[in-house]
Amino acid sequence: MEEDFHLCPxxxxxxxxxxxxxxxxxxxxxxxxPKRFKDISHLIPNISDKMLAExxxxxxxxxxxxxxxxxxxxxxxxxxxxxxxxxxxxxxxEFQKWAEVWMK
Amino acid sequence: MEEDFHLCPxxxxxxxxxxxxxxxxxxxxxxxxPKRFKDISHLIPNISDKMLAExxxxxxxxxxxxxxxxxxxxxxxxxxxxxxxxxxxxxxxEFQKWAEVWMK
Numbered sequence: 637m638e639e640d641f642h643l644c645p646x647x648x649x650x651x652x653x654x655x656x657x658x659x660x661x662x663x664x665x666x667x668x669x670p671k672r673f674k675d676i677s678h679l680i681p682n683i684s685d686k687m688l689a690e691x692x693x694x695x696x697x698x699x700x701x702x703x704x705x706x707x708x709x710x711x712x713x714x715x716x717x718x719x720x721x722x723x724x725x726x727x728x729x730e731f732q733k734w735a736e737v738w739m740k
Numbered sequence: 741m742e743e744d745f746h747l748c749p750x751x752x753x754x755x756x757x758x759x760x761x762x763x764x765x766x767x768x769x770x771x772x773x774p775k776r777f778k779d780i781s782h783l784i785p786n787i788s789d790k791m792l793a794e795x796x797x798x799x800x801x802x803x804x805x806x807x808x809x810x811x812x813x814x815x816x817x818x819x820x821x822x823x824x825x826x827x828x829x830x831x832x833x834e835f836q837k838w839a840e841v842w843m844k
Contacts, residue, residue: 732751
């Protein structure tokens with residue numbers, strides 16, 4: 637067995653983070669630009685508001701998403717990818733290509 | 741909100757599949773070539789044999805991995821990525837790059 641092969645803990649940690657149900661879709665939606673909570677919820681039909689709020693908390697804590705509050709009447713709140721979040725786009729695009737070819 | 745944006749069900753299904761704990765690591769190890777059960781188990785320190793066997797069943801059912809039995813004494817059994825599994829390499833490489841930059 638090739639002795640020089642070793643597994644990268646960062647790779648596993650990243651998979652743990654992005655592997656959670658809905659996370660990939662939420663990130664994919666935000667790759668299309670900042671969005672309000674209800675717009676995202678509308679675009680991901682089966683996700684509950686409770687789950688979406690929970691995933692946002694995790695994604696904000698991980699520095700992948702930021703919540704912007706606009707001082708308007710009524711107040712406007714949008715969710716947006718950070719640099720760290722946007723940096724996932726190449727991986728997402730490769731994954732999309734794979735899914736289109738191989739997933740039934 | 742951009743009306744032409746829509747989410748791809750194949751993308752979500754693919755995330756469900758690969759998002760399971762350990763799956764990413766198992767695929768990553770096999771990207772390095774066919775391996776025996778105990779070699780894989782050795783390379784992923786914290787995974788139980790029971791879990792590894794379970795993930796292999798799923799990955800075989802999804803057509804990502806194939807189990808080869810070599811008629812030798814003693815019998816040799818190896819796990820190997822299929823074309824579908826190997827096609828994940830570009831995504832994995834992008835993900836590795838992201839993890840190295842962004843994961844602590």
